[in-house]
Amino acid sequence: MPISNKHPSPGTEHQNFFGVDERLGAVAVSLRREEKEKEGASLQYNYRLILRTSELRTLRGSVLEDALPPTARPPAARGLSPKKLLEHVLPDLNLQGLRLASNSPKVPETLLKLDEQGVSFQRKVGVLYCRAGQGSEEEMYNNEGAGPPFQEFLELLGQHIQLRGFTKYRAQLDTKTDSTGTHSLYTTYQDYEIMFHVSTMLPYTPNNSQQLLRKRHIGNDIVTIIFQEPGAQPFTPRTIRSHFQHVFIIVRAHEPCTKHTTYSVAVSRTKDIPLFGPPIPAGHRFPRTPAFRDFLLAKAINAENAAERSGKFHAMATRTRQEYLQDLARSHATTTSLEASSSRLPLLSLGAKRKERAKGAKAWELQSAGALVWSVRARDGDRAAPELPCLLGISAEFLVLIEAKGKRVIFNCSCRDMLAWTYSDCGLDLYYGSGDYISVQLPDGQGDEVKDIVNRLQLVTRGCETRELTLLRNGLGQLGFQVDSEGFVTDVERFTFAEKAGLQPGARLVRVCERALPSLSHTQTTELLRTAKKVTITMVPPDENEGKVPSKGCHGAGAPSRVTQGYGLQAGMLRHIGWGSPAGDTSRRGQELAGEAAVGHRVGVLMGSSGEGCRSIGCKSPQQGAWWGVGGMEQESLGRGTVGGQSG
Numbered sequence: 001m002p003i004s005n006k007h008p009s010p011g012t013e014h015q016n017f018f019g020v021d022e023r024l025g026a027v028a029v030s031l032r033r034e035e036k037e038k039e040g041a042s043l044q045y046n047y048r049l050i051l052r053t054s055e056l057r058t059l060r061g062s063v064l065e066d067a068l069p070p071t072a073r074p075p076a077a078r079g080l081s082p083k084k085l086l087e088h089v090l091p092d093l094n095l096q097g098l099r100l101a102s103n104s105p106k107v108p109e110t111l112l113k114l115d116e117q118g119v120s121f122q123r124k125v126g127v128l129y130c131r132a133g134q135g136s137e138e139e140m141y142n143n144e145g146a147g148p149p150f151q152e153f154l155e156l157l158g159q160h161i162q163l164r165g166f167t168k169y170r171a172q173l174d175t176k177t178d179s180t181g182t183h184s185l186y187t188t189y190q191d192y193e194i195m196f197h198v199s200t201m202l203p204y205t206p207n208n209s210q211q212l213l214r215k216r217h218i219g220n221d222i223v224t225i226i227f228q229e230p231g232a233q234p235f236t237p238r239t240i241r242s243h244f245q246h247v248f249i250i251v252r253a254h255e256p257c258t259k260h261t262t263y264s265v266a267v268s269r270t271k272d273i274p275l276f277g278p279p280i281p282a283g284h285r286f287p288r289t290p291a292f293r294d295f296l297l298a299k300a301i302n303a304e305n306a307a308e309r310s311g312k313f314h315a316m317a318t319r320t321r322q323e324y325l326q327d328l329a330r331s332h333a334t335t336t337s338l339e340a341s342s343s344r345l346p347l348l349s350l351g352a353k354r355k356e357r358a359k360g361a362k363a364w365e366l367q368s369a370g371a372l373v374w375s376v377r378a379r380d381g382d383r384a385a386p387e388l389p390c391l392l393g394i395s396a397e398f399l400v401l402i403e404a405k406g407k408r409v410i411f412n413c414s415c416r417d418m419l420a421w422t423y424s425d426c427g428l429d430l431y432y433g434s435g436d437y438i439s440v441q442l443p444d445g446q447g448d449e450v451k452d453i454v455n456r457l458q459l460v461t462r463g464c465e466t467r468e469l470t471l472l473r474n475g476l477g478q479l480g481f482q483v484d485s486e487g488f489v490t491d492v493e494r495f496t497f498a499e500k501a502g503l504q505p506g507a508r509l510v511r512v513c514e515r516a517l518p519s520l521s522h523t524q525t526t527e528l529l530r531t532a533k534k535v536t537i538t539m540v541p542p543d544e545n546e547g548k549v550p551s552k553g554c555h556g557a558g559a560p561s562r563v564t565q566g567y568g569l570q571a572g573m574l575r576h577i578g579w580g581s582p583a584g585d586t587s588r589r590g591q592e593l594a595g596e597a598a599v600g601h602r603v604g605v606l607m608g609s610s611g612e613g614c615r616s617i618g619c620k621s622p623q624q625g626a627w628w629g630v631g632g633m634e635q636e637s638l639g640r641g642t643v644g645g646q647s648g
Contacts, residue, residue, distance in 0.1 A: 015082060016101035016111065018325075018333040021053075021094045026325035028052040028111065029086070029098065033079045047085055051093075052114050054322045056314065060370060063089060083338045099333035107332050110324055117321060118308065121191045124171035125300050126218035126245070127154075127198045127225045135233030137240050140226075141211040141218075146200040149229050149256035153263075156293050158187035158196055171195035172217065179203075180217070189297040197221055220244050223303045225296075228252040237268050246270045246310070247303040249296070254285060261288040265296070269303070276306035371395035372456055374449055375404070376440040378411070381429075381516055392440055394453070396460050399430070401438070411438055418461040420510065420540040422468070423450055430457075431466070431540070435487055435510045435517045464541060466510065471535045472497040479529060483509055485522040489539070506542030513537075 014032035021027050030050040035043060045065040052058050065080065068088060086095055101107050128140040129150045146154065154160070163184055166175045173195065174180040181203055185196040197217040205213055218224060219242040226235050226248055235250050248268040255261055262285035278298055286292040307313055371393035378390045378401050389404040399418065401411040419431040427441035428450060442449050457463060471479050480496025483489050487509040492499050510517055512525055513532050520528065529535060 016107060017082065017098040017338060018101055018329040019094070019097035019099055020329055021097065024053045024093070025322065026054065026329045027093070027098075028114070028325055028328055029090075029093075030111070031082055031085065045079070047080065047089075049085070049089060050115075051090065052111075052325065054318055054325060056118060056317055056321065058115060061089065062370070086338070095338050098338040099329075100336040100338075101328070102332050102334050104332050107328065110328055110332070114321060114324055117317060121193060122169045122171070123192055123194045123223075123301055123304055124217075124221055125194060125196050125223050125225060125304075126221035127157075127185070127196050127227060128218060129199050130226055130228045130232045130235070132229045132231030133233065135235065135239065138209055141199060141214050142209060143200060144204045146198075147229065149253045150200070150227055152257055152261065152288070153227055153251070153253065154185055154198065156288060156290075157296070158185040158194070161186045169193040169195055171197065173197075180213075187297070189294070189301070192297075192301055194297065194300070196225075215242075218245075222307045223247045223249065223300050225300065226250045230254065230256065235268070246273055246307045249299060249303065251296070262286060263288070263292060265299075267299075267303075269306075270310070272310040272312065273303075274306050274309060276302040278302075369396040371398075371400075372452075374442065374453060376401075376427075376442055378438055378440045380411075381437040381439060387441065390440075392453070394456050394460060399432075401440075415461045418457065418463040419508070420463045420466045421454065421457060422466045422538065423454055425450065428453060429466075431463075431510045435508070437510065437516060466538050466540055467502065468536060468538050469498075469501045469503060471501060471503070471537065473535075479535060483525070483529075487517045487525075503537075503539070504542055508540040508542075509537050510540060511536075511538035 014030055017029045017031075019027060028050075029052075032048045034046045034048060046062055047065065048060075048062045050058060050060050068080070083095060086093060086098075128137075129143045129146060130140050131143060131147065134140060134143075161184055163170070163173055163175050163180065163182060164178055166184075166186075168186065172180075173184055181201050184201050185198050187194050187196075199211075199214050199218060202214040202217060205211060222244065224240075224245050224247070228235065228250065230253060232252070235248070237245075237248055240248070246269065250266045250268065252264045252266075253261065254264065264285050265280050267280070276299075278295060286295065308317070372395075374392045376390055376392045377387040378392070379387045388410065390401045390410065391404055393400045393402065394415075397415050399413045399415060400409055402408065403410050413432045417432045419433070419435065421431065422429040426444055426446070427439065429437050429439050431437040454465075473479055474496060478496075480493040480498040481489055481503055482491045489503060489505055489507045489509065492503050492505055509525075512520065513528055513534075513536055515528070517525065
C-alpha cells in the first residue's frame with residue numbers, strides 16, 4: 001500500500017521528499033523504516049520506498065538493512081539517513097533537488113490521488129436502445145420507453161434500483177432530487193461496481209430531438225452498449241456525434257421473450273484502442289444465461305481499460321500526473337534539503353502486529369504485497385512444449401512467468417484463478433482457471449524454495465494442495481461416483497471404495513489417469529473412468545466452508561464459487577502467451593505484458609513496481625497474444641465501419 005494514504009500524520013511514520021530531476025521531471029519520494037520479526041536476540045530492519053514520476057507506473061520497493069553494503073549500514077538501532085539510502089537504491093536520481101515535504105494536509109491527499117490514478121473499481125457504461133427499423137443516434141435517444149426485448153435484456157444485465165437515497169456508486173446520477181430520473185440499472189462484477197446510463201431510464205424531453213439530458217450522460221461514457229431489436233438497421237458509429245464514446249458493444253436479440261432467446265455480439269472501436277478480450281467466437285449466439293452476463297460485463301470493463309491505454313487517454317493521464325507532481329514540488333516542499341533532514345528515518349515498529357500473529361506465521365518476506373521471484377524451468381502442462389528457463393513471480397494478486405532470455409511474459413494468472421497445486425521436492429504443478437496447469441521445476445537441492453513457493457501460494461490464493469487417489473471398482477466394475485462436464489463430483493455412493501478413499505461431493509477433478517481434464521471431452525472422461533484398468537485421479541478437495549471448490553474465476557464476492565465459463569477479468573482465459581501464441585507477439589508486447597496482466601491495474605513483477613495504484617494488483621486487459629487466437633476472431637470495426645446488420 002502507498003505509505004501516504006493510511007497515515008494521517010505524514011511526518012511521524014515516514015518521510016516525503018519532492019523535487020525536480022533533469023531527466024525524470026518532477027518527482028515525489030516516500031521513505032519508511034520498519035522493524036521486522038526478531039531472529040534470535042537481534043532485530044532486523046526493512047526500508048520501504050515509493051518513487052513517483054510522470055510515468056504512469058509508480059515504483060515501489062523494499063530493502064533489508066542487512067542487504068546494504070557493510071560500509072553503508074548504520075550503527076545498531078540507528079536508522080540509515082534518507083540521503084544514504086537513496087544513494088544506494090536510486091543512484092541515478094538527482095538528490096540535490098529534493099526537499100522535505102511540508103505538513104500540509106494536501107500532501108497526503110495529493111499522494112493518494114497519484115497512487116490511485118488509474119486504479120478504479122467503478123465503471124459507468126452507456127446503454128442505447130435501438131428498435132426495429134431504427135439506426136440513427138437521434139432515433140435511439142428518442143425512444144421514450146423500453147420494449148419487452150429491451151426490458152428482458154436489462155433484467156439480465158443488472159439490478160433495477162431507485163436513485164433517491166442510493167448510497168453506492170452513482171456515476172454522476174442525482175440521488176437526491178430525481179433530476180436524472182427516478183431509477184437506474186446497477187450491478188457488481190468481481191471487485192467492480194457498474195452503473196449503467198440507460199437511455200430509457202434517463203429523463204425524456206418531449207419535442208426535443210437531441211435529448212440533451214440523456215446525451216449528457218451517455219455521450220460522456222467511454223463504453224456504450226447498443227441494444228438492437230430484431231429488424232434494427234445495421235449500426236455504424238458514424239451516426240454517433242461524440243468525442244468521448246470510443247467503444248461500442250452491439251448486442252442484437254434473436255427470438256426475444258421466448259425460451260430460445262439468444263444474442264449476437266459485435267464490437268466497434270476507434271483505431272487507437274488496442275484489442276481486448278474476452279474474444280467473441282465467430283458466428284456465435286449467446287443464450288440468455290448468467291454466463292452471457294459475465295461475458296458482457298467483462299467485455300465492457302476490459303473495453304474501458306483498453307481505452308485508457310490509448311494515446312489520447314494516456315496523454316491526459318500523464319498530463320494530470322505531471323501537474324500534481326509539479327504542484328507538490330512548487331507549493332508543498334519546505335526549504336529543508338535531503339542532507340539537512342533528519343539523520344535517521346522514522347521507525348515503524350511492528351511489535352503490536354507481531355503479537356497478533358500466530359506462532360506459526362510464515363516468513364516475513366512472504367507477507368509482501370509485491371512480487372517474490374524464483375528462477376525455474378517451466379512447461380505448459382500436458383502440451384508438448386519444451387521447458388523454458390523462466391522467472392516465476394508471485395505478487396499478492398498475480399502469478400507470472402517471464403522467459404529469462406527474451407524477457408517475454410509467457411504466462412500470467414490472477415491469484416483468484418489459482419485452483420490448487422501438486423508439489424514434490426523439486427517442482428510444482430499449478431492448476432488454474434478451468435483446470436489447465438503449468439509445471440515448474442527448480443534445480444536439485446532447492447526443496448526449501450519449493451516450500452517457500454507453496455507458503456506464498458497459501459497466503460495469496462484461496463487454492464490448496466491437490467490429493468491423488470487410486471480408485472477401485474466394485475464387483476460390477478463401478479467406481480461409485482458421478483462427475484459433471486466441468487469435473488465437479490456431483491455424487492458419491494455410500495460405502496463404496498470411492499467414499500473410503502476420501503472422495504467427496506463438490507470435489508473437482510483436474511487429472512484423470514495422468515491426463516489433464518481440460519484436454520478431455522466429457523465423453524472421453526466418462527469413457528476413461530469406465531474402461532481404464534487402473535483409475536487414478538488428482539482432485540481439488542471441496543471448500544470446507546461452502547462445500548464447493550473455490551474457483552476464483554469470473555464471479556464476484558458472494559457469488560457461487562463454481563466456474564462455469566472462464567470469462568473472468570483476471571486470467572481464466574489468459575493462457576500460454578508464449579507457448580503457441582499467435583505470430584506477432586513482439587518483444588515490445590512482451591515487455592508491455594510484463595507489467596500488465598488481465599484486467600484492472602498493473603502488477604509489479606521483479607522490479608518491485610506495483611503499478612499505478614495503492615495495491616500491488618492490477619493490469620490492463622491483455623493485448624493480442626494473450627486472448628486473441630483463442631476460440632475464433634472477434635467481429636470488430638476498426639474505425640467507422642458498419643456492424644451488426646440484419647443478421648447481427
